[in-house]
Amino acid sequence: MTEFSVTAPDGIGEVRPGDDLAALVAHACPDLTDGDVVVVASKIVSKSEGRVVPADDREAAITAETVRVVATRERPGVPPLRIVENRLGLVMAAAGVDASNTPEGTVLLLPVDPDDSARRLRAGLRERLGVRVGVVVTDTAGRVWRDGLVDLAIGAAGLRVVEDERGRRDSAGRELGMTVRAVADEIAAAADLVKGKVTGRPVAVVRGLGHLTTDDDGPGAKILPRLGEVDLFSEGTAEAYARGLADGRGELRAGTRR
Amino acid sequence: MTEFSVTAPDGIGEVRPGDDLAALVAHACPDLTDGDVVVVASKIVSKSEGRVVPADDREAAITAETVRVVATRERPGVPPLRIVENRLGLVMAAAGVDASNTPEGTVLLLPVDPDDSARRLRAGLRERLGVRVGVVVTDTAGRVWRDGLVDLAIGAAGLRVVEDERGRRDSAGRELGMTVRAVADEIAAAADLVKGKVTGRPVAVVRGLGHLTTDDDGPGAKILPRLGEVDLFSEGTAEAYARGLADGRGELRAGTRR
Numbered sequence: 001m002t003e004f005s006v007t008a009p010d011g012i013g014e015v016r017p018g019d020d021l022a023a024l025v026a027h028a029c030p031d032l033t034d035g036d037v038v039v040v041a042s043k044i045v046s047k048s049e050g051r052v053v054p055a056d057d058r059e060a061a062i063t064a065e066t067v068r069v070v071a072t073r074e075r076p077g078v079p080p081l082r083i084v085e086n087r088l089g090l091v092m093a094a095a096g097v098d099a100s101n102t103p104e105g106t107v108l109l110l111p112v113d114p115d116d117s118a119r120r121l122r123a124g125l126r127e128r129l130g131v132r133v134g135v136v137v138t139d140t141a142g143r144v145w146r147d148g149l150v151d152l153a154i155g156a157a158g159l160r161v162v163e164d165e166r167g168r169r170d171s172a173g174r175e176l177g178m179t180v181r182a183v184a185d186e187i188a189a190a191a192d193l194v195k196g197k198v199t200g201r202p203v204a205v206v207r208g209l210g211h212l213t214t215d216d217d218g219p220g221a222k223i224l225p226r227l228g229e230v231d232l233f234s235e236g237t238a239e240a241y242a243r244g245l246a247d248g249r250g251e252l253r254a255g256t257r258r
Numbered sequence: 259m260t261e262f263s264v265t266a267p268d269g270i271g272e273v274r275p276g277d278d279l280a281a282l283v284a285h286a287c288p289d290l291t292d293g294d295v296v297v298v299a300s301k302i303v304s305k306s307e308g309r310v311v312p313a314d315d316r317e318a319a320i321t322a323e324t325v326r327v328v329a330t331r332e333r334p335g336v337p338p339l340r341i342v343e344n345r346l347g348l349v350m351a352a353a354g355v356d357a358s359n360t361p362e363g364t365v366l367l368l369p370v371d372p373d374d375s376a377r378r379l380r381a382g383l384r385e386r387l388g389v390r391v392g393v394v395v396t397d398t399a400g401r402v403w404r405d406g407l408v409d410l411a412i413g414a415a416g417l418r419v420v421e422d423e424r425g426r427r428d429s430a431g432r433e434l435g436m437t438v439r440a441v442a443d444e445i446a447a448a449a450d451l452v453k454g455k456v457t458g459r460p461v462a463v464v465r466g467l468g469h470l471t472t473d474d475d476g477p478g479a480k481i482l483p484r485l486g487e488v489d490l491f492s493e494g495t496a497e498a499y500a501r502g503l504a505d506g507r508g509e510l511r512a513g514t515r516r
Contacts (some may be wrong), residue, residue, distance in 0.1 A: 001265060001266065001267055001268055002265070002266045002452045002459065003263060003264065003265040003266070003452065004263070004264055004451060004452060005261060005262070005263045005264075006261065006262055006263075006264075006448070007259060007260070007261040008259065008260050008261070009259055010259055071490040071491070073490060083490065090403075091402075091403040100437070140437075143401065143402075143440075144349075144401075144402045144489075144490075144491045145348075145349040145483060145484060145485060145489060145491070146410075146440065146443070146482055146483060146484055147420065147438065147440065147481065147482050147483070147484040148420045148438045148439055148440025148441075148443065148482065149437065149438060149439055149440065150439070150440050150443055150444055150447070151444070152404075162405065162406045179358070179398075179407065180405065180406045180407060181406055181407055181408070181450070182401075182404065182405065182406025182407065182408050183406075183451065185404070185406065185408055185447070186408055186409070186447040186448065186450055186451050187451065189408070189443070189444040189447035189448060190264070190444065190447060190448035190451065192439070192444055193262065193441065193444050193445065193448065193467060194260045194261065194262060201260065209451060223405065224404055224405050224406065225403060225404060225405070226403060226404055226405040227403060231402075231403060231495075232329040232331060232341065232402075232494045232495060232496070233329070233402045233403070233491050233494060233495055234495050235495040235498075235499075236490045236491060237489075237490060237491055237492050237493040237495075237498040238490070238498075239498075240493075240495040240496075240497075240498035240499040240502065241493075241498040241499065241501055241502035241505075242502060243499055243502060244498065244499035244500060244501060244502020244503035244504075244505070244506065245502035245503070245505055245506045246502075246506065247499075247502070247503055247506060248502065248503045248504065248505060248506015248507040248508070248509070248510065249506040249509060249510075250506070251506070251507060251510060
């Protein structure tokens with residue numbers, strides 16, 4: 001039998017710019033122990049890091065966080081939905097800019113470097129409580145082809161982010177070809193089942209997965225985005241079609257000119 | 259504080275065609291209680307339902323399961339990777355046809371109707387143990403833009419599949435615009451952290467999320483796929499571009515003919 005538990009403590013109130021996240025978590029989770037994984041919503045990380053901008057600038061904030069527009073969809077009465085690659089390599093609606101659970105008239109940007117935020121929280125918890133934990137910083141995102149949002153790992157420290165089963169063998173003795181599990185994302189998803197926007201519990205502690213924690217901080221969640229040449233969906237269908245159509249017509253014009 | 263646990267029992271051995279899944283689960287989990295969620299890998303559901311075909315026919319099996327090809331990628335030495343919509347509305351590599359952990363020379367198809375499989379397992383557990391549980395049938399899938407595989411819900415019964423937070427308010431009193439959580443997928447992901455291909459534990463029990471279970475079987479996981487008009491990625495970038503290019507050149511040819 002294997003087992004783990006996920007607990008979302010009470011007692012983490014509103015987080016404000018400059019708040020010491022390690023102090024807040026240590027206070028709410030005094031029983032943390034080696035091998036626990038502390039899962040923190042990026043929202044409170046961003047708040048503690050003062051990543052708040054005026055809401056008048058929501059569209060400008062999205063543009064500023066955007067590295068590349070992947071797809072857009074017009075919507076009646078509101079600005080178009082923009083699915084973009086942001087500066088963290090995450091492909092997200094609105095670049096991850098968030099307007100819920102923020103002070104009226106403001107929006108929240110993602111942390112500057114969520115892996116670094118995770119490392120600092122991990123070091124802070126070690127300093128305060130003397131424990132060696134893993135840390136995951138989460139954000140909420142939609143999925144292609146699938147309804148509903150799930151939480152993902154956008155920052156991590158002291159944790160195996162992917163569990164590589166290549167080279168291991170299945171029960172019939174054959175090598176497991178391409179089985180790489182995104183365990184940090186699965187931990188983020190599990191934690192979301194007890195924390196959440198409405199409940200006011202932005203932190204969860206996962207206990208029983210100590211085999212996934214590591215001594216060093218590790219590579220972080222920045223290894224999870226997979227873009228570039230292996231990305232078969234680097235552009236929305238409508239955008240790619242339009243580009244092809246323009247190129248085809250361009251040949252027409254070029255031919256006419258000849 | 260809120261808390262839940264995820265436990266993967268030992269004692270579910272190899273599953274064979276015709277095996278009674280409810281009997282196997284009831285035997286391995288005699289302590290099941292009302293409000294538990296039983297998470298079962300589709301692999302053993304398929305095996306119990308005899309969804310095995312000869313491995314010579316792997317490519318033919320993928321074709322048979324395919325409703326629509328979304329994208330393909332050539333690979334050296336092996337047949338092209340095909341990302342397709344299958345008959346369950348799931349967009350997956352190889353249509354969800356699985357060649358690991360199956361008898362040599364065979365591959366496994368997904369259950370014919372995983373929601374129905376979930377309903378039958380739920381009814382069987384009620385009959386055998388007198389408990390009212392939720393059931394999730396999972397499969398493993400890759401994600402666009404993100405490395406690593408995660409588990410998803412492809413079948414469900416007795417469980418809220420999505421948790422609709424629209425109409426609820428955040429801590430600042432504003433309505434949570436479009437927050438629909440795919441909790442069945444998050445449960446599938448959580449369960450994968452203790453079950454798994456290598457460990458030989460194809461079932462997990464989630465305890466503490468009884469508020470997500472329901473009296474009736476509910477709509478099942480078939481409500482999760484989101485395709486059609488709202489799908490901005492109905493075709494791979496290369497495929498959409500090629501279609502646009504052909505259409506643009508078609509205008510050229512049409513112009514020539516005139």
